[in-house]
Amino acid sequence: MDPLALGLVLVAAVAHASWNLLSKKAAHVDSLVFVWLVAAAGAVVWSPLFVGFLVVARPRLDWTGLAVIGVSTAxxxxxxxxLQRGYGSGDLSLVYPVARGTGPMLASLVAVVFLGERPTAVGIxxxxxxxAGVLLMSGGIGGSGLKGLAFGLATGVFIATYTVWDSRVVSAFAVAPLLLNYLGEVGRTIVLAPFVLRGRRRALAAAAWRAHRRxxxxxxxxxxxxxLLVLVAFxxxxxxxxxxxxxxxxxIAVVLGGRLLAEDGLRHRLLAAGVIVGGVVAIALS
Incomplete structure (x- = not known):
């Protein structure tokens, strides 16, 4: 891999695990409220960068570009x-690795079952x-833990989907990564606004902002x-x-969950996470 691309991906991995840690800490907040607040804050915080990009780069965006960005936003x-609902039901060190690991696995299974691809022995x-890593991760849990595991698996479906789709958006459709990323924030803010800014969620949003704005x-x-770093790497x-x-x-997320959130079973989950990461690498090399 290009050294710059590898560096971008590694920094992105640290940033990604870190924001998931923050999301887990706010897991008691209504999931729609929290997702909307983060998207709205992102749209505001990054607006100067976006405006500067428009002035300097003057990107062209046709209806096809808007359509593929809309699909990505959804x-x-x-x-x-x-993911946020999963954090309300399970540990960071459970939900996160299951979600991140099952994405590539599911993408590969879809390719085999529906696209007629024949994986190599390494891919299998x-x-x-x-x-096996997911099963190992699920060992010894029950009740709400199983619910968190289910959310992790469901989230993996969306990870597989957006990974494939967004890589095409920035390559085949030549949409600038910053454009895709920022308009995604704006799109989530607009779509969720009617559900958050009325009824009881309006008061919940105001309270959540006061308590968790940092x-x-x-x-x-x-x-x-x-x-953004991942999109540039693409x-x-x-x-x-x-x-x-x-x-x-x-x-990284498993360590953060065990050390900073005092979640149980750190050694067991690190072993399971290692198996998952090994499987993802094998899929990529197949």
Whole structure:
């Protein structure tokens, strides 16, 4: 992989695990409210950069570009909401690695079942390893933990979808990464506004902002930075290399959950996360 692309992906992995830590800390907040507040904060914080980009680069955006950005926004909206609800049901060190690991596994299974692809022995081994890692991660949990595991698996579906889609948006459709990222923030803000700014959620949003505004702004900054770096990496290296390299964030998140949130079973979950990461790397090399 191009050294710059690798550096971008590694920094993105740290930023990604960090904003997930912040999201977990705010898991008691209504999921739609938190996702909307982070998106709205991101739209405000990054607006000067976006305006500067428009003035300097003067990008052209036709109806096709707007359409593919709209699809990306919808996929990411489902991802953020499911992930936040998962953090309300399970540990960071459980939900995060399951979500991040199952994305590549599911993408590979879809390619085999519906697209007629024939995976290599290494690819098959990778799929098996991810599945084994998820099973290992689920060992000894029950009740709400199983619910968190289910949310992690569902979130993995959206991760697989947006990874494939967005890599095409910035490559085949030549949409600038900053344009895709920023308009995604604006799109989530607009779509969720009717659900958040009325009824009881309006009061919840005001209370959540007063209590967690630093967390919200920090998450907004890290969400934007982490994915922008990945999108830029997509323009410099193949998706098959970028996607697995960023999964180092799985190990980072497990450590953060165990050390900073005092979640149980750190050694067990690190082992399971390691198996998942190994499976993702094998899938990428197949």
């Amino acid at each position: 996929i990411h909206l489902g991802y953020f909401v499911l 081994a990778g799929i098996v390893l991810v599945g 967390t919200i702004v920090a998450a907004a900054v890290l969400v934007f930075v982490s994915y 323009t410099r290296a193949p998706m098959s290399l970028v996607a697995p390299a960023r999964e180092i964030s799985v190990l």
